[in-house]
Amino acid sequence: MSIDIEGVSKTFGGFAALSDVSLKVPSGELVALLGPSGSGKTSLLRIIAGLETPDSGRILFNGVEATKRQVQERQVGFVFQHYALFRHMTVFENIAFGLTVKPRKERPGKKEIRDKVLTLLKLIQLEQLADRYPAQLSGGQRQRVALARALAVEPQVLLLDEPFGALDAKVRVELRRWLRRLHDEIHVTSVFVTHDQEEALEVADRIVVMNQGRIEQQGTPSEVYDRPATPFVFDFLGNVNLFQGRAHKGTVQMGGVSLSSPEHASANDAPAVGYVRSHDIAIERESTDPGSMQAQVRYLLSVGPLVRVDLTLPEGDRTIEVDLPREEADRLQLTIGEKVYARARKMRVFVDDYQI
Amino acid sequence: MHVTRNHKNSGTVSEPAWVRYLLLTVALAFLALFLLMPLAAVFAQALEKGWQAYVEALKEPDTLSAIRLTLITAAVCVPANLFFGIVASWAIAKFSFPGKSFLITLIDLPFSVSPVVSGLIYVLIFGLQGWLGPWLQAHDIKIIFAVPGIILATVFVTFPFIARELIPLMESQGREEEEAALTLGASGLQTFFRVTFPNIKWGILYGVILCNARAMGEFGAVSVVSGHVRGSTNTIPLQVEILYNEYSYAAAFAVASILALLALVTLAVKTVAEWKMHQTVPVADKER
Amino acid sequence: MSWPSGKNNVLPGFTPALGYTVFYLSLIVLIPLSALFFKTATLTWEQFVAAVSAPRVLASYRVTFGSSLAAALVNAFFGVLVAWVLVRYRFPGKKLIDALVDLPFALPTAVAGITLASIYSPNGWLGRYLEPHGIKVAFTPLGIAIAMVFIGLPFVVRTVQPVLEELDQEIEEAASCLGANRWQIFSRVIFPTMLPAILTGFALSFARAVGEYGSVIFIAGNMPMVSEITPLLIITKLEQYDYAGATAIATVMLVVSFLLLLCINVLQKWSRRFAE
Numbered sequence: 027m028s029i030d031i032e033g034v035s036k037t038f039g040g041f042a043a044l045s046d047v048s049l050k051v052p053s054g055e056l057v058a059l060l061g062p063s064g065s066g067k068t069s070l071l072r073i074i075a076g077l078e079t080p081d082s083g084r085i086l087f088n089g090v091e092a093t094k095r096q097v098q099e100r101q102v103g104f105v106f107q108h109y110a111l112f113r114h115m116t117v118f119e120n121i122a123f124g125l126t127v128k129p130r131k132e133r134p135g136k137k138e139i140r141d142k143v144l145t146l147l148k149l150i151q152l153e154q155l156a157d158r159y160p161a162q163l164s165g166g167q168r169q170r171v172a173l174a175r176a177l178a179v180e181p182q183v184l185l186l187d188e189p190f191g192a193l194d195a196k197v198r199v200e201l202r203r204w205l206r207r208l209h210d211e212i213h214v215t216s217v218f219v220t221h222d223q224e225e226a227l228e229v230a231d232r233i234v235v236m237n238q239g240r241i242e243q244q245g246t247p248s249e250v251y252d253r254p255a256t257p258f259v260f261d262f263l264g265n266v267n268l269f270q271g272r273a274h275k276g277t278v279q280m281g282g283v284s285l286s287s288p289e290h291a292s293a294n295d296a297p298a299v300g301y302v303r304s305h306d307i308a309i310e311r312e313s314t315d316p317g318s319m320q321a322q323v324r325y326l327l328s329v330g331p332l333v334r335v336d337l338t339l340p341e342g343d344r345t346i347e348v349d350l351p352r353e354e355a356d357r358l359q360l361t362i363g364e365k366v367y368a369r370a371r372k373m374r375v376f377v378d379d380y381q382i
Numbered sequence: 383m384h385v386t387r388n389h390k391n392s393g394t395v396s397e398p399a400w401v402r403y404l405l406l407t408v409a410l411a412f413l414a415l416f417l418l419m420p421l422a423a424v425f426a427q428a429l430e431k432g433w434q435a436y437v438e439a440l441k442e443p444d445t446l447s448a449i450r451l452t453l454i455t456a457a458v459c460v461p462a463n464l465f466f467g468i469v470a471s472w473a474i475a476k477f478s479f480p481g482k483s484f485l486i487t488l489i490d491l492p493f494s495v496s497p498v499v500s501g502l503i504y505v506l507i508f509g510l511q512g513w514l515g516p517w518l519q520a521h522d523i524k525i526i527f528a529v530p531g532i533i534l535a536t537v538f539v540t541f542p543f544i545a546r547e548l549i550p551l552m553e554s555q556g557r558e559e560e561e562a563a564l565t566l567g568a569s570g571l572q573t574f575f576r577v578t579f580p581n582i583k584w585g586i587l588y589g590v591i592l593c594n595a596r597a598m599g600e601f602g603a604v605s606v607v608s609g610h611v612r613g614s615t616n617t618i619p620l621q622v623e624i625l626y627n628e629y630s631y632a633a634a635f636a637v638a639s640i641l642a643l644l645a646l647v648t649l650a651v652k653t654v655a656e657w658k659m660h661q662t663v664p665v666a667d668k669e670r
Numbered sequence: 671m672s673w674p675s676g677k678n679n680v681l682p683g684f685t686p687a688l689g690y691t692v693f694y695l696s697l698i699v700l701i702p703l704s705a706l707f708f709k710t711a712t713l714t715w716e717q718f719v720a721a722v723s724a725p726r727v728l729a730s731y732r733v734t735f736g737s738s739l740a741a742a743l744v745n746a747f748f749g750v751l752v753a754w755v756l757v758r759y760r761f762p763g764k765k766l767i768d769a770l771v772d773l774p775f776a777l778p779t780a781v782a783g784i785t786l787a788s789i790y791s792p793n794g795w796l797g798r799y800l801e802p803h804g805i806k807v808a809f810t811p812l813g814i815a816i817a818m819v820f821i822g823l824p825f826v827v828r829t830v831q832p833v834l835e836e837l838d839q840e841i842e843e844a845a846s847c848l849g850a851n852r853w854q855i856f857s858r859v860i861f862p863t864m865l866p867a868i869l870t871g872f873a874l875s876f877a878r879a880v881g882e883y884g885s886v887i888f889i890a891g892n893m894p895m896v897s898e899i900t901p902l903l904i905i906t907k908l909e910q911y912d913y914a915g916a917t918a919i920a921t922v923m924l925v926v927s928f929l930l931l932l933c934i935n936v937l938q939k940w941s942r943r944f945a946e
Binding site: 075076077097098100101102103104106108110112113114115123124127128176177178179241 | 540558559561562563564565566567568569572577580581
């Protein structure tokens with residue numbers, strides 16, 4: 027089922043949680059709503075579920091208006107941040123709940139419910155824990171039970187609010203891969219909220235980056251990561267270095283070097299900011315390019331497969347961060363205090379009217 | 383007797399042993415004097431004249447009718463306040479609206495009103511010289527110095543018990559489970575009975591048992607509105623007073639011992655309910 | 671993110687639930703209580719002042735508030751002690767004693783009243799030992815205070831106990847590492863944390879004692895000017911069909927209760943000011 031969100035706004039006592047948000051979620055896709063806390067992503071998810079009513083705007087399911095539809099009638103599966111498992115029911119009863127509250131005419135028989143729950147238990151690999159209570163489960167297990175419970179009613183849409191937020195790092199990685207595989211199997215239209223860019227990049231078909239109640243950018247993970255539309259997106263996804271400079275008629279002057287920047291042809295000596303990801307900077311002993319900047323190695327730190335190099339630029343005593351792959355670092359054999367050249371392989375320049 | 387520090391207080395940070403023993407002795411002596419001795423005295427005096435006399439005193443027709451009236455009163459008050467308590471705590475704990483804390487204060491109000499004043503206000507409304515007095519007399523309806531007055535005054539004094547127990551409990555449980563039930567297609571009533579109710583049932587029991595104890599034991603307010611008609615408008619506590627004032631002490635204490643037993647049962651059920659309630663804090667909260 | 675307000679919350683039943691709450695509250699509590707003020711308003715100011723400041727009434731205030739204050743002070747001290755012992759020490763029968771602390775809540779006041787009266791009467795369990803030493807308890811203000819200690823006891827214990835339980839052991843250990851001795855830790859670290867709860871419990875205990883009737887009248891002796899409490903005076907006036915007089919005194923009592931309730935609310939807010 028496809029979801030269309032048209033011009034949705036929502037305020038909570040003076041705080042604009044969502045301002046005029048429009049979004050299309052095509053049928054069968056797994057979409058991530060990514061943003062910092064307070065960006066409105068959870069509110070948007072709750073509005074899709076019908077747990078919150080928008081002040082204005084419409085929600086369409088399969089092109090049919092659903093804004094006024096009650097939450098019970100929307101056929102959404104919602105996985106809550108803290109799972110919201112019914113603490114007085116066993117795992118089995120939790121998963122069966124949605125089936126047992128159906129009106130008598132639509133309610134499946136006891137045997138059918140049992141088979142269905144057992145199938146789901148197998149899917150989440152918790153067959154042997156059917157009689158446990160939520161309090162006796164680990165966080166990751168609760169998360170899977172919550173998911174199975176949501177899936178039991180065969181929802182048209184699956185909505186997940188920070189599904190991995192309360193889990194520790196290792197379980198989180200395992201579960202998100204599992205979710206991705208699950209989605210590849212069942213292909214239900216899914217929207218999940220996260221503030222973790224890595225999670226969004228790894229799991230989602232499409233990422234919607236939100237900030238202050240608005241959508242900053244949407245697209246595939248690589249589109250969003252490689253071609254950030256705004257400084258905010260650039261800053262939010264990945265580690266970034268900023269270079270201050272000025273743009274004038276298609277040329278940008280920055281840190282003593284000038285770069286051509288055809289998209290700013292109309293700029294007239296405007297302040298500009300260049301964004302460079304820390305792994306998009308090359309360190310060289312010789313200047314190979316007019317864009318290379320002289321710098322001094324200030325600090326070296328190994329972080330897993332990467333080596334982080336802090337460089338001091340001569341003007342303004344500024345520090346930039348560079349992430350080198352380990353082999354590259356081993357080849358260079360940098361020492362602290364050494365003079366080197368830094369070259370931005372990829373830089374995105376934003377002229378000042380869009381500051382963060 | 384061996385006094386140890388609580389397990390939390392292991393390590394060097396505690397008082398010297400003699401201080402611990404001294405504090406414990408003084409505290410226990412105080413409790414023995416003020417709690418245990420009165421409790422023991424009730425039963426000792428009730429059985430002073432033997433088991434036979436005790437049973438006789440309870441079989442007295444006036445006493446039996448007092449027991450009946452007390453049961454009727456509790457049977458009306460407790461369900462009325464239970465229904466109110468559940469409805470009020472649903473509105474207050476699961477929703478937010480302006481004036482909420484003021485509303486909670488108003489619900490607590492009867493606790494801070496003297497029982498005598500609680501009775502008096504109903505006399506002022508329904509009594510002969512009250513607002514509705516002449517009209518009630520014209521229609522031959524008796525409220526004051528009759529059973530309805532006793533029930534009204536008791537409803538007033540027991541009004542907050544269940545609500546004030548359920549409001550914080552339901553607030554601490556949040557709304558996520560109810561929301562989850564709704565997304566799974568449950569109707570409002572299904573959500574309440576299958577999700578909310580099981581989570582608050584021990585809280586309900588706790589409130590009900592305290593409400594019941596007060597309803598059966600209320601003295602001041604009921605005393606003002608009852609008119610003390612033997613055999614018809616006397617509740618158990620009023621019967622105790624009458625017997626005591628007539629110097630039939632053993633009978634007075636025999637009747638009082640029923641109420642003391644009720645108090646002990648109340649404390650036992652309350653302790654169990656409290657223990658059970660602690661087990662129903664939200665799963666997510668335990669983790670944090 | 672702010673909490674959604676009542677009207678845009680998807681849980682059902684808000685309007686009927688709030689409507690019934692307000693309706694039942696008005697019917698049972700607010701309208702009857704307002705009757706008291708309307709009745710009082712039919713008196714002239716002079717009548718009102720005369721009714722509430724007659725010598726016998728003033729004496730009853732002295733007895734009621736004086737005994738209540740004494741009882742609340744005793745409870746503040748012993749309540750803290752009992753709470754301390756229950757939270758900090760382990761001893762046999764602790765669970766039972768913890769449960770018994772609530773006895774005064776559960777035991778009907780009339781039962782407490784006749785029992786205390788009989789214990790402290792000249793030939794009662796305690797009275798027979800006190801009387802020869804010239805200590806008269808029954809039928810004196812001292813007896814009134816004792817009954818008030820009984821009914822007010824749980825308040826201080828139950829407000830202080832949770833505060834003590836939540837008190838982080840690390841705080842005491844930190845103070846200890848900084849060189850404080852046990853008494854300094856108690857007086858400078860633990861006591862200030864408990865103080866708001868102690869004051870709240872004290873106020874609750876005092877408020878309960880001021881309005882108390884059932885447990886007091888049997889032991890009080892009820893001698894006008896000496897051991898007659900204000901709630902009893904209200905009943906006496908009622909029995910003499912002096913509705914106006916009873917109402918006027920009841921209004922004073924009610925206003926005092928409201929003021930105490932206000933104090934307690936402020937105290938409770940204050941005691942939560944450090945809460946995380």
